[in-house]
Amino acid sequence: MRFDTRLIHDRQPPDPLTGAVTVPIYLASTYKQSAPNRNQGYVYSRSGNPTRAMLEGALGALESGVGGLAFSSGLGALETLLGAFPSGSRIVSVDDLYGGTWRLFEHHRRQFGLRVDYLDLTDPRRLAEALRTPADLVYVESPTNPLLRLVDLRAVARLAHASRTRLVVDNTFATPALQRPIELGADIVLHSTTKYLGGHSDLVGGALVLRSRRDLKEFTWLQNALGAVPSPFDCYLALRGLHTLGVRMRAHGESARAVVEVLDRDRRVRRAHYPGLASHPQHRLARRQMSGYGGIVSVDLRGGRRAALAFLRRLRVFTLAESLGAVESLVDHPASMTHASVPRAEREAHGVTEGLVRLSCGIEDPADLADDVRAALRGL
Numbered sequence: 001m002r003f004d005t006r007l008i009h010d011r012q013p014p015d016p017l018t019g020a021v022t023v024p025i026y027l028a029s030t031y032k033q034s035a036p037n038r039n040q041g042y043v044y045s046r047s048g049n050p051t052r053a054m055l056e057g058a059l060g061a062l063e064s065g066v067g068g069l070a071f072s073s074g075l076g077a078l079e080t081l082l083g084a085f086p087s088g089s090r091i092v093s094v095d096d097l098y099g100g101t102w103r104l105f106e107h108h109r110r111q112f113g114l115r116v117d118y119l120d121l122t123d124p125r126r127l128a129e130a131l132r133t134p135a136d137l138v139y140v141e142s143p144t145n146p147l148l149r150l151v152d153l154r155a156v157a158r159l160a161h162a163s164r165t166r167l168v169v170d171n172t173f174a175t176p177a178l179q180r181p182i183e184l185g186a187d188i189v190l191h192s193t194t195k196y197l198g199g200h201s202d203l204v205g206g207a208l209v210l211r212s213r214r215d216l217k218e219f220t221w222l223q224n225a226l227g228a229v230p231s232p233f234d235c236y237l238a239l240r241g242l243h244t245l246g247v248r249m250r251a252h253g254e255s256a257r258a259v260v261e262v263l264d265r266d267r268r269v270r271r272a273h274y275p276g277l278a279s280h281p282q283h284r285l286a287r288r289q290m291s292g293y294g295g296i297v298s299v300d301l302r303g304g305r306r307a308a309l310a311f312l313r314r315l316r317v318f319t320l321a322e323s324l325g326a327v328e329s330l331v332d333h334p335a336s337m338t339h340a341s342v343p344r345a346e347r348e349a350h351g352v353t354e355g356l357v358r359l360s361c362g363i364e365d366p367a368d369l370a371d372d373v374r375a376a377l378r379g380l
């Protein structure tokens with residue numbers, strides 16, 4: 001079956017007890033045992049919950065893995081992932097990272113002796129060089145946040161495997177509707193379901209999807225041991241969001257296209273970043289690796305911080321808020337919001353300037369979004 005059909009039906013049969021076509025929200029924290037350790041598959045809801053199991057099964061299938069695991073947040077998923085790496089482990093990571101991911105890596109570096117190298121992996125040859133020293137994990141976002149740079153996932157997976165290292169891809173920006181990293185060679189996919197998968201700014205959640213049964217077993221153990229699990233209600237919301245992911249991603253893409261066309265032509269703009277632009281340095285890779293370009297656009301305004309803040313103030317449809325990937329359009333000033341935890345020098349070295357604004361284009365009428373951006377630029 002095709003992807004949009006699978007979003008709604010894959011691993012999501014009607015409830016066998018009642019025929020309910022949507023999954024019941026099982027609130028029970030514990031389950032009756034007929035004798036000690038004899039049960040019907042569920043023991044305690046941290047270890048497993050039927051509503052969560054439906055979400056995990058669907059995510060695992062949609063990301064082409066052997067299974068998925070749901071967490072209370074994207075960072076909960078990341079913390080559980082890092083729980084598998086003992087002191088002295090080495091991670092080679094992209095340098096353009098979600099701020100909270102960077103903060104957690106740094107925490108593990110200081111507290112638990114994790115070694116982390118941050119590299120610009122837009123050129124996979126840099127990874128080949130970095131892997132001359134053994135590493136335990138390669139960690140990648142593509143497209144990256146907030147600069148929408150791409151990493152050639154197939155090339156990076158090949159290099160990681162050649163040196164017996166696993167590849168993790170944070171697929172939050174693209175979603176499985178546009179890019180399926182495991183099909184390109186990744187071993188683990190990480191999600192913040194808070195963003196596009198949930199899609200309505202009404203839940204915080206995360207997920208891991210595993211390519212191998214061994215990893216699924218290890219991280220299932222850690223999920224239960226660390227306990228960063230989502231509530232059954234949040235699992236239900238994530239599943240509900242998942243059903244419309246296909247149509248939403250197409251609409252987000254149309255909105256982003258309308259917005260970036262206004263930005264790209266404007267003299268007050270130093271640079272508009274969007275993988276769908278023919279001028280994006282990795283546009284060809286985007287066409288090969290993704291089946292759409294997503295809903296995030298970032299723009300570097302010539303006037304620096306003052307221009308960025310004035311632009312934000314003038315927007316009427318876009319709401320100034322952290323987060324992204326929801327039906328309503330959101331706008332963020334990375335330097336003072338989502339990426340404020342990254343020191344300024346480091347931020348600027350990576351291109352996250354004071355004039356950078358990140359737009360998460362929602363599914364309102366694209367013409368209204370284009371008008372909004374046009375009006376906000378006027379008078380800068």
Ligand SMILES: *Cc1c(COP(=O)(O)O)cnc(C)c1O
Pocket residue numbers: 073074075076098100101141145170172173191192193194195204205206
């Ligand atoms: C938001 C986000 C995260 C963190 O997820 P939370 O659900 O906020 O904990 C990780 N990676 C990316 C790319 C994100 O956008």
